[in-house]
Amino acid sequence: MTARTPKNNAAPQIPPIHGESFLRMSWRVIKAKPTRVIGLVIIVVFALMGIFGPLLYPHNLPINPNAIYAPPSLRYPLGTDFEGTSNLALVITGARYVLFAALMAALFTVVFGTGIGLLSGYLIGTTDTVLMRITDFILTIPGFPLLVVLSTVWNFGQPVAMGFVLGITGWGGLARAVRSQTLSLRERGFIEAARGLGLPGWHIVFFEILPNMGPYIAMNLLVSITGAIYAEVGLFYLGVVPFHVNNWGVMLNLAVFTGGAMESAKALPYLLSPLVAILLLTLGVVLFLDALDEIFNPRLREAA
Amino acid sequence: MREAIRLIKRLIGGALMVLIVATFTFFLVRLMPGNPVQAAYNTLITRGMTPVQAANEVRVMYGFMPHESLWAQYVHYLNQLIHFNLGQSISYEGVSVLHIVLSAAPWTITLVLSGVVASFLLGVTAGVVAAMKRSSGMGSVLTVSGSLLHGIPQFVMALLLAFVFTTLWPIFPFGAPYGGALTPGFNLPFIGSLAFHAVLPVVAYALSSYGGWLLTMKSSVVSVMGDDFVLAAELRGLKPSIRFGYIARNAILPLFTIFALSLGFMFGGSVFIENIFDYNGLGNLLLTSINNRDYPLMTGAFLLITIAVILSNIVADFLYTAVDPRIRRP
């Protein structure tokens, strides 16, 4: 959605508290509701898991053929998988690939989407036409099947590669939105003034226009991360993607297609562990998005 | 007249886009490692055929593999395309791709169309309520439900439903689109059976897209409610029902495009839902063709989806013109 034009709002505006830093304001907004704090905590925990998780365990997780699909216990808090490896360890070590790839995907999405949207909207003319045709093309191609095909062409051993592919197929919508915002911003007085001053184009694009879209882009980043997590986990779940390392999608795939988690209760912990991890992360992001919405959108802040 | 010219322009643009996508997918899928003959050969071997026999057997399939240069293949492919011929499947050894795709399409369409429509109606209604009552408990509950359902990946939703209602508590059938003993056609038992078998997959689809509709509609309604004309309507003392009509009609406009587009993407099937609920639709077909490296089938399925998306885009565009007077050309 494009940014709406400011409205003639009957309610008075409450400007930000003077001298309040961005971080301080953010923290105040987050603190306002306990759900937001919970969301932040969940996200932080998962981030830590992604960064430090694999360091907690040996490279090859220990197996235990005598504890195949063991139920949750003190030793195996989330039970075990088909070879007697702790599900908890799998979830924790599996987080890095999933989260890192998702982060990469979101970054690529935002970089491609913003870059192309800015260029297209600022330069207009032929560049715009060409870039928008490319965007249409990306938006037209059925995304998920394309991902499946691309994933066999590329090797997804490295999360960066996975992120790149997810990003390259997912920037279309963002590019369009950024373009239309750029189009409306370039007609604003301060941009025209900057042009009048003879400032170079790149300066105008990156220092005058881009900061105005910061909040929108930041929100998109977070939303892209979750979208990318679903897409990659889905790919692994379908079992059409090569893989080297354990991750949540692989767990889901093996639980359903090998462990028969849908058909027998024994393998259920193996299915539920990554599932719950995904749901928890979803919950965290949903809860935190509410805060982000308010931080970046003063109109909401005042109405709360 | 002017509309007709515009339509023709759009159609030409669409055809061009189809051509580009066709070209792209043509070359892309041929980059995929592995080939259909090898896959078939090894399947035969594992069934206990002797290597010589299997090699001979796949020779026919090999006959369906193009042997010209990639460029010549491409020219041939384009030539076929112009004649509305999508070529012959490799893994089906010569069956026309169009035929295969068309026999899979009805299952996807019934499944996803009902899912899209159901989730759209539900989501939009709930979105309006959530926006109007956004300071009340009901509003928050709706919004949170929307966010969470929106957040749950589709395959997770389908897995959970399948597990709960076919394994844990088997009240819904599983595995076939309708009872095999029935004669397909316009008869009550058949349609009843079709509907009953479709409950779970449709619900899975609807639930997973409901959240998206709800959130989009909610934010659209909230945004429209901040518009001047809504305040004006209130200050003019318009009846709440009329005011509601004003808000709803304005808020639903942007969703039209998304709705039309999702009808287009519908042809891509829902890979996950078809896979989990064992529906022989386009999604499953695409997946199998990818696994078998059946290039013509893959490009064919891709193309069908692309054409559907482009057409629905054009339809959405013209529909939008019809409902939004602002866009109407002078």
Add this chain to the structure above:
Amino acid sequence: MRRYGIKLVKLVGVAALSLALSACGSTTTTSSTSTFTTVDEYHPISAGAPYNPYNPNGNTWLGYDQWQLAWFTNSVTNPDSFIPGLAASWTTNAAGTTVSVTLQPNAKWSNGQPVTAEDVKASFALAFTQGNAQAFDLGSITVLNSHQVQFSQLPGDHYNLFLHQLLQQTMVPASEFAPILPKNIWSIINTAQYAGTNSTKLSQAKAAADQLTAIGKRVTAYAPPRSKDLSAGPFVLKSLNPGEAILEKNPDFYAAKNVHVQEVEMRNYTGNQQIWNYLESGQLDYGPYTSMPTNILDQILKTKGNQKVVTPSVVGAALAFNENIYPYSMTKVRQALAYVIDRSQVQKVAEPVSGIPAKYQTGMIDTATKEWMSPSQLSQLNTYPTDLGKATQLLTSAGFKKVNGQWRMPNGKPWTITIYAVNGFSDWIAAAKVISSELTNFGIPASPSIVSSYSQEIQNQDDGQYAVSFYLDALGPIPQNAFSRIYGKADGYDLVGTNLVHYPPSAHGKGNFIDLPTEIPTASGQMITPGVLTQELTQMSSASQERPIVAQLGEVTDQNVPVITLWDYTNVQFISTSRFKNFPVHQTGLMDNPAGVWMSQGYVTSK
């Protein structure tokens, strides 16, 4: 060829017995209308596929509405042990090069027309278009009378599986398929079979072969209308939707009075887990072999009426080494790895239900090894029990060193292993993970890498990209097939016409990825060429002739470990006794055939 003659008598006896048995049962259950539900293990239901058995996705069901001349009993020692199908009986000449087949006297298509020798001839013409008949060196077909056909091998050939493969051909009505064949089909076939030295004739043969392939393409793509879809088997297709096919009893089937099942429902599936689901809910009366974990097995067996039937299967899962990649050319390295990998632990995790850890490394499944080798030969074999000490000793003697707990190769570089398995092959994935753990613990950092599809793995494997990868071996039931998995195409050997050719690994697309030395030593130090020996096996017409070569090949395989067989698969099938009784559970040879074949023999009656 007396051996086969004796077997034949015995077989007919079995068939007669089952006929008698079923005659008793039929009186009580003829009025039953119950539906027998199952899935076809080879293919689910394909939307849009034609009713054509020659199409790989065709919506026809072998053993139900597709009927062969006869049904193989899966014997590992006798490739000619068959249960009669449309062929009531058959005789071979002493050399095994000519076979006469007599059709069932009252065999009919489902439209009431008799199955004649002309139908058989047309079916073999179709087999030629598919390349099938050439594979067993079929030379000529002579119609003796309306119910008798004689088959001959190409002059000068002695292919030992001639009868074996001939009898397993499916039969289709000439009325349905002959129209798509050209009138001069047999002259094309004859021209194509020329293998002499006359260059004109050779080029004619080449052209004819191309013509046959072109006809073959037309055949596979042929979509006969439903009305023409005839069956000579016990069932005929009644209705079909993407989720299931309903086959009803064919009253014109020659043994219709044996068949007590009125209807067969063939379910669609997209993966194993759907079959598990059907089995758990007790919906399948017969469930063919499906890979599954123990918890699912337990769950299935908990369902009332479900029963497990285990028959041997002739295939093993193995790790294959590319000897073109350092250091796998060293026999000691392969042997050491065989000592490190704990096969019983791997099987327990990876294929707990339908696998048995491989005891011998002969390239055949253990059952076949025991059948073909004498006890004294068996005792000579190295069974590679898990023994890390042995492995260390072997590696050290090959120049490997352990530094900081990790092995270094003789060239001083660290040794790491990537084990390639295929996505979707869950047992391989699990095994790759377990083996990686074992190797890592032993000091060789190893990790699994999962390739996205089987066809990709095969291609990369053939191209020599994998040092260590999963491979199906010991494919039987006949030893020559098992050995040709190792010493055939995978080792660069291929049959061009009747000549055995050897390609180096550098020959692109020829699939030599194992790359053994051409000659390898036996335990006694004798140098043999396994590729040539394997080819020789196909020309031998008696087991006694084959036995010494099989033993020799088994021994060198065991000694050289070109592949490590991890486990032998077993055929775990399921029946449900809640709606039907009288399953052929003790007739292993019959049990391995589709349920329609059991029914034609009088088995399976309503409860």
Add this chain to the structure above:
Amino acid sequence: MNASEPYSAAVGAGITIRNLTVTYHTDRGIFPALKDVSLDIRPQTITGFIGESGSGKTTLAMAIMNAIRTPGLIASGSIYTDGVGDVLKLQGESLRRVHGQHFGFVFQASSNSLNPLKRIGAQLLDLGRSHGIKDPRILLKEARALAERMGMDGDRVLTSYQHELSGGMRQRAGIIFALVLRAKVVILDEPTTALDMLSQQAVLEIIRQIHEERGLTSIIITHDMGVMAEIVQRVVVLYAGRVVEEGPTQDLLQRPRHPYTKGLIDAIPRITGDLAEAKPLAGSPPDLATVPTQGCVFRDRCSLRRPVCDLVEPLAQPAHGDGLVTCHGVNAHD
């Protein structure tokens, strides 16, 4: 006035505001947007609300119609208007009927006060239906007449969509909506902003004429002293949610008592005068969050500041005859 006799002769109604306090509730606390406002709006006069943005002039207009929306809240006070009673006691259906029938509100020209998806005629019919007009033809006829009165083609306006009208036409369409039900009180929000000079004149002229013809009570919200001088009969000066001065236009403009009013007047550049003579008001107005809770709210910008201003909020004292001023520094008897 009630629905059964919608076109009884309209006579402008007076409004009596007493002790009105409006607060805004945010996550940073509760802020008063209007504090203890008491004011009389005289019948059949044009009253102007003037003040910088954030002074509460729009809030006051909204409060008069009891149309404060969340997060705002009318905390206390009463607003009597002739023929209705205490507007603040109304709710639901009776409040809705007062909107449109008693009060007419005209948005500024730049705003989109009309449903973009409906023709104006159709929206007028919606209005009629909402207010129980039995015969829509009479309503449309009245609307057409009003359009013609304001110099527009009535039929064209009624068959147009909002986007097909220019800013000035939109505003006049807004006036039609405000008057078609014969409201007694008409509130115009910044009627001249976003219009060019000529249109401004035309609009003001129309407002004045219709005001007189119909005997309305009109309120004009503006920050433009020029508009005030031209059309308004009485002026209400607001600052930080307080009425600081009120009185007849002539007297107030010529002899402003409150330092803020003085500042506003001094800040107007005159066409004839020297640009340097215009003295902008020093400092900026407080926003809701920074309004002092004690003492005079204007003291930081005040030239007459004295110690008492820091502690005590000044009370209203009579000025300009029947007007008032709220300042410690002003002696009522000066």
